[in-house]
Amino acid sequence: MFRENPNKKLSFAERGAIVALTNSVLGVREIARQLGISPATVGLWQFRFLETGDILRREGSGRPRVTTPLQDLRLLRVVLNKPITKSKEIADTADVDVSRQTIVRRLKAVNRIPRRAVRKFFLSPQHIEDRFEFATLHAYRDAQWWRSVIFREENTFGSDECGRVFVHRPNGTRFEKDHVQIYDRSWRKTVPVCGCFSAEGSGPLIQIHGRFTGQQYVEILENHLLSWAIERFLYITLLHL
Structure with missing residues (x-):
């Protein structure tokens, strides 16, 4: 079993699988191999279960969000008004001082995925x-x-x-008017x-x-x-x- 995104936090089902496989007397390395995660992660959740008796993530654990819900809304409004927009312009227009990666994550969460824009002549x-x-x-x-x-x-x-020009758009909207880059050659x-x-x-x-x-x-x-x-x-x- 291999995870689609190895950098993503473990789901509740994956944490439960660690406990279940541990009860089956499997070793740490074998559990890690079957679940497609690192042995260190397996050991962490084994210890957490022995210590607390549950597999819930601790409240407040993980990196705190660098944007507020209001800032996320401002980022979304920028790309709704102008889908073909560079990340720096999005941040400047929304008045949000964050990295390009943060902008991409926030917009992906609301199904505004950055893709190469279709190019057409005027x-x-x-x-x-x-x-x-x-x-x-x-x-x-x-x-x-x-x-x-x-x-x-x-x-x-x-x-x-x-x-290279990117457009932030939902699936299935590649050729919509606002998602197509109209350009003239120099x-x-x-x-x-x-x-x-x-x-x-x-x-x-x-x-x-x-x-x-x-x-x-x-x-x-x-x-x-x-x-x-x-x-x-x-x-x-x-x-x-």
């Missing part, structure tokens, strides 16, 4: 309208037709200054590419050098994308995103 109203029009136009297509489709796209990968460094993908997976990604001309487009199709597609499909429908 979409203008025209982008949204174009995507809706595309989906409406092809809504009647069946799965077999989509399996024969190859999507081709030219795009420019650019650097940004966002770094464009300090860019790499233009052309590629394709389908239900069979992604195709080759070709870097575009200089201005993307019609001649380059034809060469990429003939030398890279079409050869990849012919190896995988008998019938091809090419769509440009």
